[in-house]
Amino acid sequence: xxxxxxxxxxxxxxxxxxxxxxxxxxxGTVVGSLCRFLCHxxxxxxxxxxxxxxxxxxxxxxxxxxxxxxxNGSFVAIDMVLCIVIFALLSKPMEKYFTGADIRS
Numbered sequence: 001x002x003x004x005x006x007x008x009x010x011x012x013x014x015x016x017x018x019x020x021x022x023x024x025x026x027x028g029t030v031v032g033s034l035c036r037f038l039c040h041x042x043x044x045x046x047x048x049x050x051x052x053x054x055x056x057x058x059x060x061x062x063x064x065x066x067x068x069x070x071x072n073g074s075f076v077a078i079d080m081v082l083c084i085v086i087f088a089l090l091s092k093p094m095e096k097y098f099t100g101a102d103i104r105s
Contacts, residue, residue, distance in 0.1 A: 004047065008039035025087050025098055033080035037072055044068030 014035050015028030049064040057074075061067035087098075096102045 003039055004043035008036050008043070011035035011039060020100060025091065026084055029080060029083050029087065033076055033083070037076040040072035040076060041068050044072050 012032040015032035018024035018028035045068040
């Protein structure tokens with residue numbers, strides 16, 4: 001539970017390391033999502049593999065590593081793409097909040 005929930009969402013804070021840099025919003029989103037994926041991936045093949053079905057998306061999986069990568073990658077990738085699209089749509093109207101200009105003024 002700690003690895004798959006608490007740690008997986010805590011590592012999203014890594015995205016803050018890219019704050020204030022050119023393209024940092026997008027790079028941080030990708031790096032944070034990859035860190036989150038790694039936590040879910042490790043939990044998938046260490047803890048949840050006993051519950052893993054042998055079939056997912058009409059494909060049969062016999063390897064728990066591949067199953068964990070496909071299962072967890074499918075929703076983490078969608079989350080990452082949605083965040084990037086939403087950030088791209090909001091970057092101009094909310095530029096002062098993304099760059100931190102609201103704090104300095």
